[in-house]
Amino acid sequence: MGSSASKAALAATTEEPMEPGPKHLADLTQYINETHMSVAHLADILSKKTGSSSWVVVFKALVTVHHLMVHGNERFIRHLAARHSLFTLHNFLDKSVGEGYAMSIFIRRYSRYLNERSLAYRQIACDITKVKRGASGVMRNMDTDRLLHTLPVIQTQLDALLSFAADPDELRNGIVRAAFRLLLKDSLRLFAAYNEGMLNLLGKYFDMRRSQCRESLELYAKFLARTAKLTRFLRVAEQVGIDRNSIPHLTQAPCSLLEALQQHLASLEEKKDFLCPCGLQHTVTLSIPYRPTGNACARRTWFAAHKPAGAEQQNTGPA
Template sequence: MGSSASKAALGATTNEPTEPEQKHLADLIQYINGTNMSVVHLADVLSEKTGSSSWVVVFKALVTVHHLMVYGNERFIQHLASRSSLFTLHNFLDKSVVEGYAMSAFIRRYSKYLNEKSLAYRLMESDITKIKRGADGVMRTMNTKELLNTLPVIQIQFDALLNFNANADELTNGIIHAAFMLLFKDSLRLFVAYNEGILNLLDKYFDMGKKQCRESLDIYIKFLDRMTKLAQFLKVAEQAGIDPNDIPYLSQAPYSLLEALKQHLASLENKHDILPPYGSDVRWRHPSEMEMTSEMNWQLSNCTCISTIWDPVSVSSISYMKSLQGFYLQSSDHALGVPWFLKVLRGLIKLQASDSEQTDL
């Protein structure tokens, strides 16, 4: 590693309780983006810094590593993912200063997230936050087996991110604030990949066998739980001063969808005593158009919409009432054996496919 890069790595991880200086981070980005520049020694230097007893040095080293993962050449995270172990900070505790107790807890959680981010790269051979998005993106074009293997990996990384669990009043210094900002950026990109994977999974659900349906339903239920936690995380982001226009608005997914997924699995398992099968003559209560549109409105406010759990699209402000009118089904369609919401889903995909673009996060 060049002397300038060594100097930048040391400069980014000083014992001053401020976030790593941008000039040092910029020098490191320039270094690892250089052709054939080895990242091994740089990773070694930063890893060694995490062995310090000072929470300041350790936290700044982790923030620097995360910054390079997000903004640097892929070779950096690729190398980290190849290591047998990355950060072993689950017992880290700085007792030398009062602030060390609180910051040590965040260091333990933050290092776990970076470990999971690296592990996810190893398992997927790509950074989930940087994969191609949209109608022809990675998550939307996976087959069922790939989805069932990949979505749990995303869920684990997402859990580790949300478990950072900082309140706005706990972002008391530049270091933890810098860490939170990087987590916020990752959270949006992870959400898009997660969201698109769930869209693909639901579109395949009614063609799956019993075992795959059971796995898919479990994944979807966990998805709903994580969306509740994500909403709490985004609320902290707004309280921390992030522009509200950069924060997605999330609303609850339709309850009727979850019930229909459960019903389909029950029909495959011949548990007709729970709910009648789709092919029966029973007429279900059909949600009103207002219920559908009010519950199906997840969007990024910066003119990039995440329309429900369904489809990330880049459009100007849209009216879901208008968009859904052409796909709203009468209750008589239930007798056809095809769930109304799946028709709505496929209709929305067809409607918005021409406008679907990768979100710029």
């Protein structure tokens, strides 16, 4: 079985300028999902392939690794996360062919994301794209301290993913398109967990200590910015027709929500001077219709009454 996996890995990472063959990826996934089989040897083969000077070989090796992260047993990413270092491709440049310059940029961005994906697993001890979602899911039931630790990790992973930044014309290349499809799948699952965690955090907001409120408010502001970037990323997927039916529609949250959070923090800090940046027109899944007034108890009651049920049912891609 190990020999077959080695052959499949080599076949998936040839110098032929096309995405890794589905059969080879299926064989490797089957190998990974055989729980008694070691993944270290396979990881070594793919890691060695990323040391090639050919952008085609390196890119296909990265796509193969990502495919196994998404579709393989979790022990594969667990093994990668345990490695001292993964991909050191931040200076990669293939000068041998004209296309190598543009493709090298994508390789540097893509390898950074895969590194961040592995690092995130090491930091929070799970693959956040595969955690259970919904009312009984992981992010909905985290306590405040763990949320404040986990959400920044998700933000960093999402930042690395969105930095891939391919436009529709660049997705005509089969290898870039294969990477983008995997990134799209990750983005939907990652954002679903991100959104659920943010809902949980905001639900706890009016019972937090001042320092936690300040940190949560900053996290929410960053959430708005990343949601806007994700909207642009999803628009590219729609334009090229990739998984169009699974792409969610992100509804808009009013400025009054951010103002309410600022208002509560200001009351804790005994400050009265703050402005709601209503000029920011970000699209988010959280939708709160009105600004609460009164003391913290009244604002907490308002938030509970207007917690966005629609966001809980939002289609954010396959589980």
